[in-house]
Amino acid sequence: MNQQASSSVSVGAQIRQDIITGVHPPGGKLREAALAEQYAVSRIPIREALRWLEAEGLVESRPYSGSMVAPSPTEDAEDLFEIRIVLESATAKRAAKRAAQQNNGEAPDDRWRATRKEINEILDAGDIVIGQERYEDLAVLNMRFHFAIAELSGSVSFVSLLRQISGKIEWLYSLNVTRRGPQAWPEHRDIIAAIDAGQETKAAEVMAQHVRRSRDSYFAMMAETSL
DSSP, rough: HHHHHHHHHHHHHHHHHHHHHHOOOOOOHHHHHHHHHTTTTTTHHHHHHHHHHHHSSSSSEEEETTEEEEEOGGHHHHHHHHHHHHHHHHHHHHHHHHHHHHTSSSSSOHHHHHHHHHHHHHHHHHHHHTHHHHGGGGHHHHHHEEEEEEEHTTHHHHHHHHHHHHHHHHHHHHHHHHHHHHHHHHHHHHHHHHHTOHHHHHHHHHHHHHHHHHHHHHHHHHHTOOO
């Protein structure tokens, strides 16, 4: 990765986090010159960063208006959770099928092994974050876990589809992370256990249940805050 691409990724991650945490509010203008000054980079990496943030659904670009922060995903929450249930259960099922192939010595894949190792590291990092009650760091780790499962599936389509909604998923997760995060994190180990065992049906069911619990917790939180 060249220096310019690395700078785009770095500043993009910062802008992404600032959108999710409300530093850049929904509907707020994202002017390249102002962002370049704020994040101490040139306009080129800002431009590239805004493009991939748009692909994740966090930024919108309109003719003659430039870029702006997308509306809060709360209005689309129900649809996003339903999409996740279908998409991620299929992803977990495919990942379990590939795990069985790896366990049987069929088509050994070094990339698969590296991703599986990364998942252990993500899970351990989440345990530490929860132990230190740094729940705000869980949103990024949560998305990394779900992306890694998609990578284990070996499906380019699943990875691409998840990427398109990943920004809004992380945004929704961050709104309820203090409540749901400590409950949800141990469930990730149940998901990966079913995948490792090559249990396709169980992996799909456990993943679907995991997303449903997040959905139910999110809407319970929203109902309480509206009182």
